[in-house]
Amino acid sequence: MRHSLLVRLIASSVLIAVCSIVATAWLAARSTSGEIRQQQGQTLARDARVNDALLGYAASHPRWDGVEETVRGLARQRGQRVALATEGGALIADSATGRPPLPARASAVVDPLAVDVSLVPGTATDRIDARAVGPFLLPGPERARLREEVDAQAACLRHEGWRATVAVGPGGRPYLRREGGPATLAPDTERPGPPASVPYAASQPGSPSCSPNTPGPTTTEKRALNQLAALVRKCHGSRVEVWLDETGKPAAAASAAECLATARRAQLKPYVAPAALHYIGSPEDRTPVIDPYDIAGATAVILVLAVGVSVLVATRLARPMRAVTAAARRMRAGDGSARVMVRAKGEVGELGAAFNEMSEHLDRMEQQRKAMVSDVSHELRTPLSNIRGWLEATQDGVAELDPALTASLVEEAMVLQHIIDDLQQLALADAGKLRLHPEPVDVADLLEQIATVYRAAAAGLVLTVEVTGRPYLDADPVRLRQAVGNLLTNALRHTPPGGRVSLRAYSDGDGEGDVLIEVADTGPGIAPEHLPYVFDRFWRAEKSRSRQTGGSGLGLAIVRQLAEAHGGSAAVRSEPARGATFVLRLPRRTKIRD
Numbered sequence: 001m002r003h004s005l006l007v008r009l010i011a012s013s014v015l016i017a018v019c020s021i022v023a024t025a026w027l028a029a030r031s032t033s034g035e036i037r038q039q040q041g042q043t044l045a046r047d048a049r050v051n052d053a054l055l056g057y058a059a060s061h062p063r064w065d066g067v068e069e070t071v072r073g074l075a076r077q078r079g080q081r082v083a084l085a086t087e088g089g090a091l092i093a094d095s096a097t098g099r100p101p102l103p104a105r106a107s108a109v110v111d112p113l114a115v116d117v118s119l120v121p122g123t124a125t126d127r128i129d130a131r132a133v134g135p136f137l138l139p140g141p142e143r144a145r146l147r148e149e150v151d152a153q154a155a156c157l158r159h160e161g162w163r164a165t166v167a168v169g170p171g172g173r174p175y176l177r178r179e180g181g182p183a184t185l186a187p188d189t190e191r192p193g194p195p196a197s198v199p200y201a202a203s204q205p206g207s208p209s210c211s212p213n214t215p216g217p218t219t220t221e222k223r224a225l226n227q228l229a230a231l232v233r234k235c236h237g238s239r240v241e242v243w244l245d246e247t248g249k250p251a252a253a254a255s256a257a258e259c260l261a262t263a264r265r266a267q268l269k270p271y272v273a274p275a276a277l278h279y280i281g282s283p284e285d286r287t288p289v290i291d292p293y294d295i296a297g298a299t300a301v302i303l304v305l306a307v308g309v310s311v312l313v314a315t316r317l318a319r320p321m322r323a324v325t326a327a328a329r330r331m332r333a334g335d336g337s338a339r340v341m342v343r344a345k346g347e348v349g350e351l352g353a354a355f356n357e358m359s360e361h362l363d364r365m366e367q368q369r370k371a372m373v374s375d376v377s378h379e380l381r382t383p384l385s386n387i388r389g390w391l392e393a394t395q396d397g398v399a400e401l402d403p404a405l406t407a408s409l410v411e412e413a414m415v416l417q418h419i420i421d422d423l424q425q426l427a428l429a430d431a432g433k434l435r436l437h438p439e440p441v442d443v444a445d446l447l448e449q450i451a452t453v454y455r456a457a458a459a460g461l462v463l464t465v466e467v468t469g470r471p472y473l474d475a476d477p478v479r480l481r482q483a484v485g486n487l488l489t490n491a492l493r494h495t496p497p498g499g500r501v502s503l504r505a506y507s508d509g510d511g512e513g514d515v516l517i518e519v520a521d522t523g524p525g526i527a528p529e530h531l532p533y534v535f536d537r538f539w540r541a542e543k544s545r546s547r548q549t550g551g552s553g554l555g556l557a558i559v560r561q562l563a564e565a566h567g568g569s570a571a572v573r574s575e576p577a578r579g580a581t582f583v584l585r586l587p588r589r590t591k592i593r594d
Contacts, residue, residue, distance in 0.1 A: 012313050016306045023298045048119045050074050058273035059112040059132035067091045081281030102279050111275035113265045126261035131170050134271035136222035138172035142218040149215050150174040173248035214246050231263035319349050324355050336363035348406050383412040422554040431562035443471045443505045460497040468506035471515045474589045483562040486555040487582045492520035508556040520581040526574040535560040
């Protein structure tokens with residue numbers, strides 16, 4: 001199969017297709033995967049920044065009124081569309097002009113009381129935005145007073161060699177930050193904190209001598225703490241202490257953490273904007289870009305490979321085709337020896353071999369045609385020359401047309417008629433127009449009739465008939481008698497005086513097989529090199545074609561045609577100096593050809 005033209009063409013096409021697919025897939029995977037990773041990181045960072053800005057607005061405003069300017073500013077900074085809508089789908093703000101339809105999916109939910117930790121890492125466990133302070137937001141005078149106290153503490157620490165800075169919490173409360181991080185002034189989680197209405201202070205081992213104390217809650221913070229403590233006790237079912245850490249964020253014991261978070265959401269809800277859906281459109285720069293040089297390089301490689309494979313296959317296919325074409329043109333010009341060198345295998349090799357066989361057959365047929373024309377001319381020339389010569393002699397008065405001459409001329413005319421009849425019979429057989437009229441034939445009776453007719457011609461010879469069993473045939477008796485008669489005539493002609501000629505018939509196998517008729521003689525036999533040509537037309541071992549050594553050379557050819565017309569065959573076996581045996585193998589029933 002590897003030499004098949006079809007297989008090679010399919011393999012070439014598959015190779016080109018596979019290379020194209022692999023190259024395309026490699027380029028797409030290489031460029032797209034890298035671009036996707038990059039875009040995912042950029043998208044996540046952009047979405048987180050936009051979401052953080054909107055969370056900050058929601059944490060510090062009870063409504064979304066006025067957020068339009070913030071949305072437009074974020075869209076300008078990020079280079080992408082930013083839109084807000086309520087959870088019911090009502091549009092709040094949109095940076096896109098014309099208000100096109102919102103994307104199918106929201107990027108995130110903006111809710112300062114339930115922050116998305118995937119967009120805001122490090123969010124507290126209660127998921128409440130630190131900027132949502134609500135009633136804990138300190139007014140200006142309280143901020144100023146606390147700032148004076150904290151600044152004084154910071155100055156004391158710096159005076160003793162500590163690095164201390166002042167930071168401000170989301171609600172406006174200032175607090176100290178020392179080297180190594182801010183002091184943790186909240187009590188241990190395993191012990192309850194001080195009452196919310198009582199100022200407290202805590203110090204750490206190794207603190208400076210000035211022992212800075214965190215200022216207690218202001219009036220605003222006390223009011224908010226009392227409200228929050230009531231909500232916590234309502235949730236927890238028992239008295240729970242709530243206090244502020246140094247940044248101003250409410251705290252409670254670990255056992256009340258869940259209730260504290262619920263209470264804080266209830267307390268902060270009037271001070272923050274309601275939850276909204278955040279939409280971010282796709283910016284122009286988010287479309288994956290494939291390097292054009294990679295595309296050009298891969299395309300060039302594929303083209304070179306495709307062209308190379310195509311040229312190789314086409315060249316290997318075209319070379320034998322051109323050779324066959326050139327040989328066919330030589331044949332048309334009359335060169336019967338035109339052949340092609342067959343080196344390939346598969347369909348191309350079969351084409352070359354078939355062409356050579358056809359060329360040899362045509363050359364052989366042409367040689368046979370020329371030989372046949374020459375033989376026919378020779379066979380007809382001799383009797384015609386004799387007839388013409390004697391007639392001209394009679395016309396010139398050189399010879400008299402007596403009964404002997406007349407009988408000689410009639411004999412020559414009969415020779416001509418016999419040759420013409422044989423040629424006509426062969427022509428009919430070649431054209432498939434040789435008609436048979438089969439009927440039941442007793443082979444034993446047929447051979448006895450033929451022997452009786454030829455006994456006079458067999459003077460000086462022994463002619464015997466041997467029939468095994470009673471074979472019967474469904475055949476044309478006239479044509480069969482002609483075939484056996486031609487074989488018997490040939491045997492009598494080549495058997496020397498005192499020799500023996502035998503007619504034999506028997507059934508092949510168990511009596512139901514073919515019927516074999518043999519004509520055997522004790523003549524000189526046939527040379528092995530001549531056996532393949534015995535049944536050819538006009539073939540004679542003696543090339544002089546003398547009437548004394550043989551006939552016209554058509555008798556055995558007619559025998560073979562008649563045998564084949566009956567669906568059988570004709571064969572010969574012989575050894576030099578041991579005679580020859582001609583065998584007709586005939587089926588019991590003859591199939592009439594249309």
